[in-house]
Amino acid sequence: xxxxxxxxxxxxxxxxxxxxxxxxxxxxxxxxxxxxxxxxxxxxxxxxxxxxxxxxxxxxxxxxxxxxxxxxxxxxxxxxxxxxxxxxxxxxxxxxxxxxxxxxxxxxxxxxxx
Amino acid sequence: xxxxxxxxxxxxxxxxxxxxxxxxxxxxxxxxxxxxxxxxxxxxxxxxxxxxxxxxxxxxxxxxxxxxxxxxxxxxxxxxxxxxxxxxxxxxxxxxxxxxxxxxxxxxxxxx
Numbered sequence: 511x512x513x514x515x516x517x518x519x520x521x522x523x524x525x526x527x528x529x530x531x532x533x534x535x536x537x538x539x540x541x542x543x544x545x546x547x548x549x550x551x552x553x554x555x556x557x558x559x560x561x562x563x564x565x566x567x568x569x570x571x572x573x574x575x576x577x578x579x580x581x582x583x584x585x586x587x588x589x590x591x592x593x594x595x596x597x598x599x600x601x602x603x604x605x606x607x608x609x610x611x612x613x614x615x616x617x618x619x620x621x622x623x624x
Numbered sequence: 625x626x627x628x629x630x631x632x633x634x635x636x637x638x639x640x641x642x643x644x645x646x647x648x649x650x651x652x653x654x655x656x657x658x659x660x661x662x663x664x665x666x667x668x669x670x671x672x673x674x675x676x677x678x679x680x681x682x683x684x685x686x687x688x689x690x691x692x693x694x695x696x697x698x699x700x701x702x703x704x705x706x707x708x709x710x711x712x713x714x715x716x717x718x719x720x721x722x723x724x725x726x727x728x729x730x731x732x733x734x735x736x
Contacts, residue, residue, distance in 0.1 A: 514667070541722050543722050543723070543724075545724075545726075552713075552726055552727075552728050552729060553668070553713065553715075553724075553726035553729075554726075555723045555724060555725070558722050558723060560722075565722075566722065566723045568723070600667050600668070602667070604722060609656075609717065609722045610656045610658070610673045610675070610717075611656045611657075611658035611670075611673050611715060611716075611717040611724060612658070612670045612673060613668075613670065613722065613724065614670070615667030615668045615669070616667050617665070617666055617667050618667055
């Protein structure tokens, strides 16, 4: 079956703009998580959605937000972009329930902020 | 997904040798510890996990060891192959949610 699909794969924005990234999870997966990956900070958890509700949130400012739709697809939005927001944004999905840590990641959306 | 690249510790091994990648974790309350592999241009891929009440678990060519006394996790790869070249991340999770806390990563380079 198809894996996690993220769009767009690459994008360039300027400071102050906003961006919306999209994630389609594996069919049947109801939990979607977002991670930011940078050379300096590594992989950091942003938030997790399950059944259209944010279930967990990482330590990021309010400029970072997300949502999940009834078909489990998810979007994340970053407003008022800063240079430091340049990163690879990864989406991961998994079945709901007790989780052993096996997440299925997409290939990411690489955001460059100029 | 080009992974963390600037200051990653690097392990270089000869093809066919065994590799051992180490990781120190921080949260004694974590329920599971996990290893992920990230190849250039791709997202992380799950390799193996171990529950906190175990000290060893084996998979296909991989073994994970957990030492809770010193908060240390290791991944052993037997008969390392060129396809194993990637960045390896350890991670930990609390069962309260799907929030993974990742380590900094180790780059494994396999010499033919």
